[in-house]
Amino acid sequence: MATADAAPDLPAGPTDLAASRRRIVVDAVGVTVSASAFGVVYGLATRSAGFSLVDAMAMSTLVLAGASQFAAVGLLVAGAAWPAIVLLTFLLNTRHLLYSAALAPWFHGRPLVERAAAAHVLTDETFALALTHFRRLGRFDGPGYWLASSFVVVPWIGATAVGYLGGQVIPDPARLGLDVVFPAAMGGLAVGLVTGRREMVAALAGLLIGVVVALAAQPSVGVVAGGLLGPLAGLLTPDRERLEQIGAYPL
Amino acid sequence: MSVGFVGLAVLMAAVTYPSRAVALLAPGIERLPGWALAYLRLVGPAVLAALAAVNALVVTGADGRLSLHVGLEPAAVVVGVVIVAWRRNLFLGILAAVVVTAVARALGLSPLP
Numbered sequence: 635m636a637t638a639d640a641a642p643d644l645p646a647g648p649t650d651l652a653a654s655r656r657r658i659v660v661d662a663v664g665v666t667v668s669a670s671a672f673g674v675v676y677g678l679a680t681r682s683a684g685f686s687l688v689d690a691m692a693m694s695t696l697v698l699a700g701a702s703q704f705a706a707v708g709l710l711v712a713g714a715a716w717p718a719i720v721l722l723t724f725l726l727n728t729r730h731l732l733y734s735a736a737l738a739p740w741f742h743g744r745p746l747v748e749r750a751a752a753a754h755v756l757t758d759e760t761f762a763l764a765l766t767h768f769r770r771l772g773r774f775d776g777p778g779y780w781l782a783s784s785f786v787v788v789p790w791i792g793a794t795a796v797g798y799l800g801g802q803v804i805p806d807p808a809r810l811g812l813d814v815v816f817p818a819a820m821g822g823l824a825v826g827l828v829t830g831r832r833e834m835v836a837a838l839a840g841l842l843i844g845v846v847v848a849l850a851a852q853p854s855v856g857v858v859a860g861g862l863l864g865p866l867a868g869l870l871t872p873d874r875e876r877l878e879q880i881g882a883y884p885l
Numbered sequence: 886m887s888v889g890f891v892g893l894a895v896l897m898a899a900v901t902y903p904s905r906a907v908a909l910l911a912p913g914i915e916r917l918p919g920w921a922l923a924y925l926r927l928v929g930p931a932v933l934a935a936l937a938a939v940n941a942l943v944v945t946g947a948d949g950r951l952s953l954h955v956g957l958e959p960a961a962v963v964v965g966v967v968i969v970a971w972r973r974n975l976f977l978g979i980l981a982a983v984v985v986t987a988v989a990r991a992l993g994l995s996p997l998p
Contacts, residue, residue: 660974660975660976661975661976664975664976664979664980664983665979685890686890689889689890692890692894693890693894693897696894696895696897696898697894697898697901698901702897703897706893706897710890716892716893716896720893720897723897723901724900724901727900727901727905728904729904729936730901730905731904731905731907731908732928732932733932734906734907734909735908735928736925736926736928736929738908738909738911738925739917739922746910749909749910750906752909753902753910754906756905758936762929765929808990808998809987810987811961811982811984811985811987811988811990812983813958813986814958814961814965814982814986815979815982816940817937817941817958818962818965818966818978818979818982818983819979820933820934820940821933821934821938821962821965821966821969822965822975822978822979824929824930824933824934825966825969826969826973827929827933828930832927833927834930837931837933837934838934839931840930840932840933840934840935841935841938844934844935844936844938844939845935845942845943848939848951849943849952849953852951853939853940853945853951856939856943857932857939860931860932860935860936860939861931861932861935864927864928864930864931864932865927865931866924868927868930869924869927
């Protein structure tokens with residue numbers, strides 16, 4: 635079992651390791667269904683766009699970022715040049731920098747190879763499931779991280795192949811309501827990370843800033859802005875512990 | 886079998902991986918001051934809330950214009966999030982959001998996106 639010291643300044647909440655890993659499995663069910671459904675749609679879209687199976691699989695395996703992969707297919711069909719697609723991919727995926735920074739304290743002391751490999755599978759869903767797991771546990775758990783990522787990576791890559799080879803016979807995920815799985819999962823996991831006033835303010839500020847900036851600029855820019863500025867609003871909020879210390883908070 | 890887009894996949898991966906890896910591979914993260922670690926602790930709820938809200942509330946029209954979407958999908962997400970907060974069960978919340986959306990669409994109360 636790979637473990638490291640609890641990250642400094644992060645909440646420790648000792649929970650049974652096996653129970654927390656089981657919770658990952660339960661939490662990941664919806665995420666897996668969503669990744670599978672949209673992986674199938676993506677595979678079908680690549681075939682329609684003239685990709686070979688190798689092309690489609692290479693993109694799902696190497697890039698592993700659904701939004702930018704869908705955008706790339708759409709842009710190729712529209713005749714866009716590769717540099718434009720690569721630039722858009724970079725912009726769409728800059729939000730991963732925030733995930734990397736937020737997880738870095740938990741990975742402190744882990745081997746370089748492990749951190750480098752973990753970075754490749756750091757998707758939206760992996761981040762949410764893994765961070766929730768680490769905070770529930772109060773420390774790093776390598777197998778837990780890989781378990782969380784496997785519920786996203788394996789179905790996404792597998793469903794790409796399924797969609798490419800036989801996606802025509804599978805119903806539209808939107809007809810089944812699966813298009814709301816991703817925002818519902820991200821919102822639900824955000825709720826799980828709210829443990830105090832500061833987290834609540836950070837989440838609400840991130841939400842508001844994200845939507846306003848997304849409408850004014852681009853959705854991906856909004857997510858990054860919300861993720862960057864929301865925590866600042868949280869830091870400006872006196873936490874309950876501090877208020878209790880100075881006698882300004884009703885006990 | 887053609888592999889004409891494998892090169893593009895490699896380039897896309899090359900600009901995506903650094904964003905994922907730079908902080909994880911950077912030395913000295915443990916020596917960050919307390920306020921920086923406190924900031925990083927708040928990134929999780931902020932970025933996930935932003936991701937959920939932007940996905941549910943911001944839509945791109947056929948003409949490429951962005952607009953605020955107030956309708957079934959955001960309502961279903963709110964239902965799901967409230968259930969997660971109430972029951973502390975993510976699966977139940979997601980299931981509720983999906984059922985609300987699928988039933989409303991089946992009844993013709995909301996068009997497919």
